[in-house]
Amino acid sequence: MKKNIQIVIQSLLLLAAMVFVTSCEDFLDVNENPNDPPISTPNLTLPVAQQHFANLNGTEMTYLGNYFVYNWAVPSNWSANQEMLRYTITNGFYTMIFEESYGEIFRNLTYIETYEDEEGIVDYSAYKIISQVLKGFQYQYLVDLYGDVPYTEANQRAENVTPIYDDAETVYRSVIDSLTAAADLAMNMPNTYQDPGTADIMFGGDMELWAQFANTVKLRMLLRFSDTGQDNYIQEQIALIDANGAGYIDADVVANPGYSSGTDQQSPFWDYVGYDEGGNRQDRNRLTVATDYTISYLEDTNDPRLEYIYAPSADEGEYKGVYQSVELPGSGFTETLLSRVGPGLLKGPDQDQPIMLLAEALFLQSEAVVRGYIDGGDAEAKALYNEAITASFDYLGVEESVSDYYDQAIENVGWDASSDKIEAIITQKWVALNGTSSIESWVELTRTGFPADLPTSNSSTRGAGVYPVGLVYPASEYSRNSNNVPAKTTDDAFTQYPFWKGQN
Template structure:
């Protein structure tokens, strides 16, 4: 399995500095993005992709890991109590909504609507990338909030109070936009090559087609409980027909990350300072007792890549609770985020892993949306586990993965797992630990798997199903934001559930 090295011919800090200066006026919310005073798609694209990556690498991943009980907090820290009580408010995680609209979508919409005044440059590839990234982020917003602005969104000064669209309508519109993005690429014979300005695939547009197809398949599989098999099958047939396939390596960002100040890979930077010292977050983010026990019972060699041994040796986790024993559970007694996740300051930042894409294909095959039946689903399932072992840097990964999934253990071995969907989602939960764990929370809401994840005693006994619209949005767009109470995060399920 090959790893594509993203081109690093641009100087990261220099590029971001140029773009941030060039886009100062454009980023003013009062400007019309369809006629910005400064900037071009080539300057705006790396900023949009960086903002998109940073949000998903930090807030989204941290939130996901807490909600699916991968991480806990030691008793000598008061941080993170929100994850134990589940008392989410309209001010919590507001950057998920706000950064998406105020920054990511704004820049991507500018790229989509930009017309070269000279008529000499065809920016179709840039427009296609924008549609694909917007599709990825819109999917997450629907999954976490439900109805969101879509058809009237991103017009800024022309419409600062956009209407909210029905969640299912947004999903299907995004799916159509992903098809349109693939068509733009396939028909863009004379389109400008984004090259190193594309900090995810380095201008390799065939990889963007694979990414678009992978996002679309994930959305369609997520709709499997809606009774729309005819629609789902038809849309999957269109994926197969475009011939682009699915991602064959990680979709990962790297504009030239390094150990220099403000240039570290975003997830790594969340935990490690540029001088190598740990951030406080690394001290108050430790392994959960539940997940360590699960990995131990499964004889999973990924454990010492997902977590590092405690200072006094061995692996030890904490329960998710604000009421813990005062001794034996401090940060020095517990396992922290491991070396397979915190590799180096210049590590690629994964947006969608190869393992995730393969697990989605495995589920689609089990559900009959992709051909091949049980044998093909098993091959995809085992390939996904192997991809996870490789990603985490397990020594002799291929052989270790084979030995692991051949154990006669439920939700490890394919043949010993009577519920194949449960096995897929459970192993996906392990593989997405520390990477795209927001997907594991969404999968848990959708399927109920993995079974048995504990709920903190301080909560109301229910795990949240989503997030509340930010108070800032309710203030500025009060006539359109759907009515919502704090309890809705526990009772209002996404449309696809």
């Protein structure tokens, strides 16, 4: 029986605790005297760490990903997001992904991991396991996007404010080992452990669900190795997943501490791309519109998700997009004539913040079957693929028949009609993650080259068909950790592929 992952926490006590810990964030500053520890405990710090984690993944990372996989554009009456449209990736571009990961998420999670109950009364092992999994999730993206990152010496606060940068593959393998250990421990908790309960705004303290999540993140990381000739390593690691008995996630992984329409209490994505607490449209809601390519793709494949991923234009009531460019014609492409973010993504101020959709997990398993990493033949891979599309329909609230869609004899839609099964999986993943985890779609584009005919911005400084494959370390790192941060330029953002891809 599936466990309900979508937990909505309404406890006023928890919200009060979150406010308290947020007000105490100065105590967690890396420059603080380590001999004068912060006044907090894991049950107060965990929801704050998870909230920072949900905010970063649900706002900046999602927004960037949607531009780099050509889901979103800017209408002609707005001058915005020009760095993204020009692919101007410098050490001042989207620095919050790196800085907030270390400055907020890892800082709080490391505090939990290293916390010791001085009286030896409370067993915080569950909190430490949760911290390991969340760290693993975030480190994966830091390596995918930046390459070498601080790891072994990171997060030591004042004891080491200039950590070394560890080799990208070494970090990846270490994270995989950490996820393995976390899942094993989560499935064998001691009787003495303190149940996080409502302090865990993702799974409500259900450690089996944390084991499933750890396994699923690990599978995603293992598939990054698929073209490196390390199939034996992948299969050995999947055998360890099988051994812990938890399996993979069987519902959407989300966070929700009790989001509401109140000031500073709205769901991150809703507040970022939707409406403020007074119900007024945010500027980003007005300047974020569909691309012509994505609208056409959904229409050409008879995909009913079109009306959920995007909204009809305000003036014409039609689904219309525009190409990515900083110089659009003066008429015909204003915001009221184009489709904006749709109702399947913007559901309300109290909506859950998705972290990892079930659709993605099922696509991962389907790919693993196709590649021979998980037992099963074509029928099993097809079943997982169709289940993934079904899960995407469910998340968006699509009422139309899902089988009418995936039974079509259209390449990269119907399984049997698709000549390249990996291309079909990644293309459908791109559709399913539109508006949610599109940072993953960008990384998958780098890994696989799919969707194969995805356009690039008309304003790209690199020419047609050249995508960015990573980010540049922020200027703050060159300022405070200059002896360790690797040299990386704007050019490297297009030529320095992740270790699992190699140089092209």
